[in-house]
Amino acid sequence: MQPKPPGGVPGRDRKNKEMKNRKFIAVIAAAMMLAACGEKKFEVNGTVTNAEDKVMYLENVSLEGDLNTLDSVKLGTDGDFSLSAQAPTGPEFYRLRIDRQIINISIDSTETVTVKADYPTMATGYTVEGSNNCEMIRQLSLKQMDLINRMRAVATDGTLGVDASNDSIMRMIQRYKEDVRTNFIYKDPASAYAYFALFQTIGGTLIFNPQGDKEDVNTYAAVATNWDTFHPGNLRTENLHNIAMEGVKTNRIVQSKQQAGVDPAIVHESGVIDVQLEDNKGQKQTLTSLKGQVVLLDFCMFNSSESTERVMLLRDIYNKYHDRGLQIMQVSLDSDEHFWKTKTAALPWINVRDPEGLESNLLTLYNVYQLPTYFLVTKDNVLYKRDVQIQDLAAELEKLL
Numbered sequence: 281m282q283p284k285p286p287g288g289v290p291g292r293d294r295k296n297k298e299m300k301n302r303k304f305i306a307v308i309a310a311a312m313m314l315a316a317c318g319e320k321k322f323e324v325n326g327t328v329t330n331a332e333d334k335v336m337y338l339e340n341v342s343l344e345g346d347l348n349t350l351d352s353v354k355l356g357t358d359g360d361f362s363l364s365a366q367a368p369t370g371p372e373f374y375r376l377r378i379d380r381q382i383i384n385i386s387i388d389s390t391e392t393v394t395v396k397a398d399y400p401t402m403a404t405g406y407t408v409e410g411s412n413n414c415e416m417i418r419q420l421s422l423k424q425m426d427l428i429n430r431m432r433a434v435a436t437d438g439t440l441g442v443d444a445s446n447d448s449i450m451r452m453i454q455r456y457k458e459d460v461r462t463n464f465i466y467k468d469p470a471s472a473y474a475y476f477a478l479f480q481t482i483g484g485t486l487i488f489n490p491q492g493d494k495e496d497v498n499t500y501a502a503v504a505t506n507w508d509t510f511h512p513g514n515l516r517t518e519n520l521h522n523i524a525m526e527g528v529k530t531n532r533i534v535q536s537k538q539q540a541g542v543d544p545a546i547v548h549e550s551g552v553i554d555v556q557l558e559d560n561k562g563q564k565q566t567l568t569s570l571k572g573q574v575v576l577l578d579f580c581m582f583n584s585s586e587s588t589e590r591v592m593l594l595r596d597i598y599n600k601y602h603d604r605g606l607q608i609m610q611v612s613l614d615s616d617e618h619f620w621k622t623k624t625a626a627l628p629w630i631n632v633r634d635p636e637g638l639e640s641n642l643l644t645l646y647n648v649y650q651l652p653t654y655f656l657v658t659k660d661n662v663l664y665k666r667d668v669q670i671q672d673l674a675a676e677l678e679k680l681l
Contacts, residue, residue: 323392324376324385325362331355331399334378338363341373341384343515350374370514371413371472378402384421386413386472416473420464424480424487427456431482457487461499470506475516478503490527497527512668525663528645529553553645553663555611557632560624565609565632568661573607574680575657579648581613582623590652591627597673598629604681605659613637613651656680 324338338351350365355378363376367390376383376395381403385393393414397406404425408414434440434448465474478500480487488496504520511517555567555577567577576597580590598608608629614620615637624631634640642648646655656664658680670676 320367320390321364322367322387322390323362323364324374324395325360325392326395326397327359328355328361328378328396328402329359329398331359331378331402332357334399336361336363337377338365339375339377340365341375343519347375370511371475371516373472373476376402383408384417384476386411386417386476388413388472413472416464416471417476420460420473420477420480423456423460424482427452428482453482453487457496460487465499465503469503470510474503475507475520478520490523497524500524500527508668518669521666525553525646553642555609555632555642557611557634560621560631560633565630567609567657570607570609570630570657571661572659573605574601574659574677576606576608576654577657578608578610578652578654579613579643579646580610580652582620583614583616584651586652587623594629595627597677601677601681602628606677606681611642613640613643 328334328336332355334355336353336355337349340348340350342348351363353361353363355361365374368387371386371388374385374387376385378399381400383395383397383403383406385395385408387393391411393411394409395406404422406418408418430452431449434445434452437445440448460477460480464477468474478486478488478490488499490497490500500520501524504517504524507514507517507520555565557565559565567575576594578594580587594608594610598606610624610627610629610631612620612624612631612633614633617633617635620631620633634642646653653667655666656670656676658664664680665676
């Protein structure tokens, strides 16, 4: 009787190996399908006619203005396309591009947006379905193009003098801003299209000026407040907040120095809006006088239900970090001055009160939309972060001290 080969029966072994390979491939395929199903994506589909063999790109427009290609497709004779990418966790901005023809869109979830257009006029003659934000952005884009065309026509009109031409253009811009402010931005300041409107430009210059126009600064602040509420933690929210705060600061400096007859160009700008209020001992306290210390600036009301717990938390923080250079300035919005003085008599940090209460201008200037709210201020007297931007207070204090 012949002995069996070392590997067993050749035919049976081969069959077993093939079955194991098929099972392994099936397991890998199933895992890949599960992974694909778990990845949340958004889709942009539709049709662009007269664009056969053209390549359409789906690009993300980053906060810094950088463009990142996420997907692309070569169009066929029917012009149908479908592009997709990972869904964002909050409002984000993208564009569809063929050559220099661009369609701006916004996505904030796993939505599906349908775009129909004709090349080479797709930037001005497209329709969009599935997203109100994208539709409003379409209207804003067309309005912006129309404004630019009308401005160009006036600027090249040889019958107008320079002064008349400039005056006409300025009136056009002002009317445009009033229209967009009323019918788009203030219509829904928490929307992506409100954010988009704020950053429209003409020749690289923002139409809504966050540094030189008080009403424009207030518009930025209104959108920032709503984004703080509805999109907390979003990088674009933080960007809006910083722009609004910087605009308020600049306008206040310019206004105060103009009233004093001093050229604002020679003024050193602090990184915070100053707080100038009396403390519970009747002494005037200012935030800018605390330069050289890290400051936890806290807006609160002592008659709230959570006040006792918050005071205990602040006491722990103060005891741990005060000797290393931390100061706390607590701004009360309580209406009852006697009650406030009683509650703060034994507290070791700076306690001031704004007699304007909830009508305090500081709440607007600091974009405070809920109480309590705190901010961190660096040793250089520069506003650093607000509470919704801080995940680990101890870590942030260690960094600043």
